[in-house]
Amino acid sequence: MNSLFRMSAIMVKEFRQLSRDRITFGMVVMIPLIQLLLFGYAINTDVRNIPVAVVDQSHSAVGRLITESVKATQVVVVTEAYSTAAEAEQAITNGTVRAALVLPSDLAQRIVQRRTVGQWLVDGSDTMISSALLQLQTMPLKELVNYQPPGETTFDVALYFNPSRRSAVNIVPGLLGVILTMTMILFTSAAIVRERERGNLELLITTPVRSLELMIAKIIPYIFVGLIQVGIILGLGHFIFAVPINGDLSQLLFGTLLFISASLTLGLVISTIAQTQLQAMQMTVFILLPSILLSGFIFPYEAMPVAAQWISEILPATHFMRLIRGIVLRGADLLDLWRDAIWLVGFTILGLLVASMRFKKSLD
Amino acid sequence: MSDNAIVARQLTRRFGRFTAVDGLDLVVPAGSIYGFLGPNGCGKSTTIRMLTGLLSPTTGTVEVLGLAIPKQAEQLRLRIGYMTQKFSLYEDLTVRENLQFIGQIFGMSTKSLKLRISEQLSTYGLDRLVSQRAGSMSGGQKQRLGLAAATMHRPSLLFLDEPTSAVDPENRRDFWEQLFDLSDQGTTILVTSHYMDEAERCHGLAIMESGVVRADGSPEDLMQNMGVTVVEVQAANLRQLKTELLKRKEIRSAAQLGIRLRVLVDQHVAEPITWLREQFPYLVKAEMTVARPSLEDVFVTCTGEGRQ
Numbered sequence: 262m263n264s265l266f267r268m269s270a271i272m273v274k275e276f277r278q279l280s281r282d283r284i285t286f287g288m289v290v291m292i293p294l295i296q297l298l299l300f301g302y303a304i305n306t307d308v309r310n311i312p313v314a315v316v317d318q319s320h321s322a323v324g325r326l327i328t329e330s331v332k333a334t335q336v337v338v339v340t341e342a343y344s345t346a347a348e349a350e351q352a353i354t355n356g357t358v359r360a361a362l363v364l365p366s367d368l369a370q371r372i373v374q375r376r377t378v379g380q381w382l383v384d385g386s387d388t389m390i391s392s393a394l395l396q397l398q399t400m401p402l403k404e405l406v407n408y409q410p411p412g413e414t415t416f417d418v419a420l421y422f423n424p425s426r427r428s429a430v431n432i433v434p435g436l437l438g439v440i441l442t443m444t445m446i447l448f449t450s451a452a453i454v455r456e457r458e459r460g461n462l463e464l465l466i467t468t469p470v471r472s473l474e475l476m477i478a479k480i481i482p483y484i485f486v487g488l489i490q491v492g493i494i495l496g497l498g499h500f501i502f503a504v505p506i507n508g509d510l511s512q513l514l515f516g517t518l519l520f521i522s523a524s525l526t527l528g529l530v531i532s533t534i535a536q537t538q539l540q541a542m543q544m545t546v547f548i549l550l551p552s553i554l555l556s557g558f559i560f561p562y563e564a565m566p567v568a569a570q571w572i573s574e575i576l577p578a579t580h581f582m583r584l585i586r587g588i589v590l591r592g593a594d595l596l597d598l599w600r601d602a603i604w605l606v607g608f609t610i611l612g613l614l615v616a617s618m619r620f621k622k623s624l625d
Numbered sequence: 626m627s628d629n630a631i632v633a634r635q636l637t638r639r640f641g642r643f644t645a646v647d648g649l650d651l652v653v654p655a656g657s658i659y660g661f662l663g664p665n666g667c668g669k670s671t672t673i674r675m676l677t678g679l680l681s682p683t684t685g686t687v688e689v690l691g692l693a694i695p696k697q698a699e700q701l702r703l704r705i706g707y708m709t710q711k712f713s714l715y716e717d718l719t720v721r722e723n724l725q726f727i728g729q730i731f732g733m734s735t736k737s738l739k740l741r742i743s744e745q746l747s748t749y750g751l752d753r754l755v756s757q758r759a760g761s762m763s764g765g766q767k768q769r770l771g772l773a774a775a776t777m778h779r780p781s782l783l784f785l786d787e788p789t790s791a792v793d794p795e796n797r798r799d800f801w802e803q804l805f806d807l808s809d810q811g812t813t814i815l816v817t818s819h820y821m822d823e824a825e826r827c828h829g830l831a832i833m834e835s836g837v838v839r840a841d842g843s844p845e846d847l848m849q850n851m852g853v854t855v856v857e858v859q860a861a862n863l864r865q866l867k868t869e870l871l872k873r874k875e876i877r878s879a880a881q882l883g884i885r886l887r888v889l890v891d892q893h894v895a896e897p898i899t900w901l902r903e904q905f906p907y908l909v910k911a912e913m914t915v916a917r918p919s920l921e922d923v924f925v926t927c928t929g930e931g932r933q
Contacts, residue, residue, distance in 0.1 A: 464713035467677055468730045469702045 284535065288543040296550050303569035304560055308393040311563045314341035314349045314361040319368035323405065327364060327378060330404050336393055349382060353421065355597040356587050359384045359563070360394050362416075375409050377417050378402065385420035386590040388428045389561050394418070422507070422590045430505070433498035434589040435558040437517070438581045440494060441487055442524055442552045443545070448483045449528030450541035453620075458537060473617045480525040487521040488514075495589070508588035512595055516588050519605040520581035526612030527577065533619035552578035580604045630655040630782050630813035631676060636685035638671050645671040647836040649685070653815060653829065655781075658808050660827030661817040662924065668836040669817040670710065673784050676815070677707055690782055703731065706775035710786040712767045716760030720751050720770055723759055724777060731778035745773040749803065765796030772803065776812075783807065785816040789823065801826055821921045830920075832927050839927035848918045851926050853877050853889040854897045855918050860886070860911035869905065878925045889922055 280286055317324040332339055341358055343349045349361030364379040365371070371378055381398065385391045398414050423430045456462045465475065495513075498504040506513070527548065535541035553559065555569055556578040562570060573579045580601035587593035595602045631653040638646045646668040653659040661669045674680040676689055678698025687694040692701050714723045724745060728738040746752050749769040754762065759770060768788060775783060785804075789797045801823070804814055808828075816827070824830055824844065831841040840847055860866060863886050867879045870888060877889040890897040898913045 459716070460709060460711040460713040461715060462713075463679075463709050463711075464707070465730075466679060467702060467705070467707040468727070469699065469732070470730055 282537075282540070284540040285543060288540075288547065292543070292547060292550075296547075299551060299569065299572065300554050303555055303565045303572075308389055308561055308564045309335055311337045311360065311390060311393060311561075312340040312358045313337040314343055314352055314358045315339050316343045316346055316349050316361055316363045318344070318366040319364050320366075321368060323372065324364045324368055326404050327402065328362070330400070330402060331362060331397065334397065334400065336397060346382065350421075351597075353382060353384045354587070354591045354593045356583055356591070356593065359387075359390050372405060372408050375411050377411060378405075378408070378415055380417040380419060382419050383421060384591065385423040385426060386431050386586055387557075387561055388423070388426050388431060390563070391420060391423070391426060422505075427503075429498070429502040430590065431586065432558075433494065433502055433504045434585045435556075435582055436498075437491060437494050437585055438520065438556060438578045439549075439553050439558055440490055441517075441520060441581075442578050443549050444490060445483060445487055445521055445524035446528040446531065446548060447542060447545045448486065449480055449525045450531035450535060450545060451538050452479055452483075453529065453532035454535050454538050454541045472620050473613075476529055476613065476617050476620065480522075480529060483525055484518065484521050487524075488517070491517050504589070506589055507592035509592075509594060512588050512593075513585075515595055516581070516584045516598075516602070519602060519609070520577060520584070522609040523577040523581075523605045523612065526609050526616060529616035530612050530619070533616055548576070552576050555579070557582045577605060577608055628655050629653060630657075630690060631659075631815065632688045633672075633676065634686050636672070636675060636687060637683050638668075638675060638680060639683045645836050646675070646682075649833075649836075649838055651831065651838070651841075653813060655813050656808065656811055657828040658804060658814045658816065658826070660824045660830045661815065661833060662819065662821075662824045662830060662920075663817075663833035664819060664928070667833045669833055670786055671836075672833075673707075673786050673815070673817065677701070677705060677784055703778070704781050706778070706780035706783045708771045708775040708783070708785045708788055710790065712759075712771060714759050714767075714770060714774055717758060719756050719758050720746070720762075721755045723770065724774055727774045727777045733778065741777060745777060748806075749773040764791040765793060765800075768792050768796065768800065772800070776807065781812060783812055783814045785814065787817050787819070789818065789820065797823070821919065821924065824924075825920050832924060834928040840923065844920055847923045848920060851918060851923045852892045853918070853922065853926055854892060854894070855916045855922055856888045856890055856897050856901065856913055857882075857916045858886045858888055858901070858908065858911055858913050859884060860908060866905075866907070873904065875900075878922075880925070887916070887922075889926060 315328050317328065328339065331337060337360070341352060343352065343361070346361070346363050349363065352358045353361060360381055360383040362379055362381055368378060381394060383391050383394050395418060398416050398418050400415055402408060402410070402415050420426065456465065495506065499506055531541055531544045535544055551572060555565065555573040556576055557573070558578070562573060562579070565573060584595070584598050584601045587598045629652050631651060633649060633651040636646055636649040636651070637644065649672060661672065663669050671680065675682050676687060676694065678695040678701060681695045689701055690704055694701060715726070718726065721742060724742045725738065728741060733741060746755060749772060751766070751769060751773060754766060759767060762770065768791070772788070789800055792800065804816070808814055818824055828843065829841070830844055830847060832839045842850070858866070863881055867881065867886060870876045870879045875891045875894050877891060879886055879888045888901070890900070894900045898915065901913065902908055
């Protein structure tokens with residue numbers, strides 16, 4: 262009986278403390294609420310509306326008819342039209358489209374000769390995307406009344422970058438984004454909050470150190486921590502899981518630095534809000550979860566509803582997923598992927614400004 | 626520059642509806658050790674934070690070392706040292722690393738830093754602890770390290786917020802020896818405390834209560850001008866006697882010290898011992914002597930009213 266009594270005293274105390282820690286209390290409610298709603302709607306393995314390009318070299322009514330029937334499947338959206346296959350390949354490398362349908366100039370002849378009518382050039386790095394596109398290989402094309410396909414398939418498919426369709430190829434670079442999000446945000450947010458909790462900050466703010474100096478100096482060491490992690494993940498990925506590294510190493514370094522900086526400044530912003538290390542950790546989780554589920558790491562961006570795509574666009578991890586997969590798998594460079602690169606730079610600058618504005622060198 | 630290190634006029638700070646410091650006037654002469662004496666929560670730390678520019682005053686003006694605070698706080702930071710109430714150096718760094726860090730923050734060159742560190746190590750008796758992590762040191766050692774760090778850049782003004790609250794008496798005495806050395810070298814020191822023996826060592830003193838300065842001056846002046854006579858009474862049943870005594874408005878305070886009762890009688894009573902015998906027949910045979918006033922008596926007489 263005494264034991265129960267003592268335990269209840271501890272439990273009551275625990276509830277009291279919990280209810281007074283407003284951020285933690287808020288997170289207790291917000292994490293399941295927001296994340297569940299978000300993912301309930303956003304997670305969708307039925308991939309639709311994949312952006313593709315069409316290269317119609319036949320310039321014929323039949324070509325347009327085939328394009329229309331491909332569109333009618335709703336698996337793809339034709340967002341671009343090119344005149345050569347090379348342009349389409351470049352667009353795939355840039356990440357503008359995930360695939361391109363090439364209809365050759367001898368299209369009419371091919372129909373008569375019962376050959377496949379065209380070729381899909383597919384970015385194979387994401388296996389979920391390539392599976393969806395592979396279904397189109399066997400679409401019947403009933404609209405072409407006289408056409409008898411050679412067998413099951415009506416199209417040829419060329420899978421680029423990951424012809425054996427191994428998911429590790431896509432997951433390993435993506436994992437880089439997830440792990441960096443977790444460690445970089447957590448390290449920086451905890452680093453500043455720890456100084457506050459231990460009383461070091463009260464001393465620091467009486468010294469000539471300026472806010473921006475403190476902010477920048479606190480994050481630079483973690484850039485190296487991040488680079489070590491990148492080395493480990495890509496090294497293991499390359500040698501154990503045979504992930505190809507097609508891009509230039511300098512591009513890889515720059516791209517990763519952009520993302521590390523963005524994540525670190527996000528951690529700084531958190532550190533100006535969180536009062537304890539526990540709160541900093543919870544806020545990190547709040548950002549980590551969507552960074553795993555909405556960034557395109559597990560579920561393709563194209564499979565998400567528009568609202569979820571907006572949230573996804575805000576997250577630095579989304580832009581990094583595109584950057585790093587582009588560089589590692591498709592051999593793209595930062596110029597090809599300039600939109601995502603600029604976005605990360607902007608995020609970093611904005612984050613630094615917000616953090617040093619919020620971090621005042623006074624106790625007011 | 627004037628001869629005063631700190632001049633504050635009508636300094637007030639409110640937190641919401643609570644007034645932490647109320648109309649504080651303060652003049653600290655350069656080179657002196659000035660004490661802030663008062664119970665916990667009386668506004669000492671808030672005052673220090675306003676003087677260092679960490680908090681902006683709600684109203685009032687502050688001039689420290691000729692600089693207007695908080696406007697010129699950044700300039701002031703190079704010239705002051707600040708030792709917080711809680712140990713605020715890095716527990717996971719060694720003594721040397723902590724001192725190095727502080728020296729570098731204050732922009733000392735590698736060469737002068739090395740020299741200064743060995744100087745500080747020997748001044749504050751930290752030679753043998755140089756490679757020890759701060760977290761594993763005793764209260765007294767931490768406090769010496771704190772003072773060594775606060776004086777690394779030779780500040781002309783030193784703020785010490787309850788520096789001796791976690792320190793044993795012997796270390797406390799050594800600590801004050803070091804403060805006198807610093808004062809001798811021209812450093813102005815502002816120190817808060819709630820220890821009477823420490824307050825007595827200060828050149829000047831302000832007694833604070835509930836955000837207001839109740840009395841200020843040198844310890845000697847304060848003791849002379851407090852307006853009471855101290856009578857020590859030795860008798861039986863002191864607890865009961867104390868209750869009886871305190872019912873009279875002439876008795877400002879009565880505190881038990883072992884077998885004696887220290888009674889503060891208003892100075893309007895010309896012959897306190899005779900008066901006591903007349904008023905309390907019980908004391909006719911008691912042994913009574915007039916004692917030298919102490920700072921604690923001053924403290925008790927000026928802070929009685931506001932206590933809750």
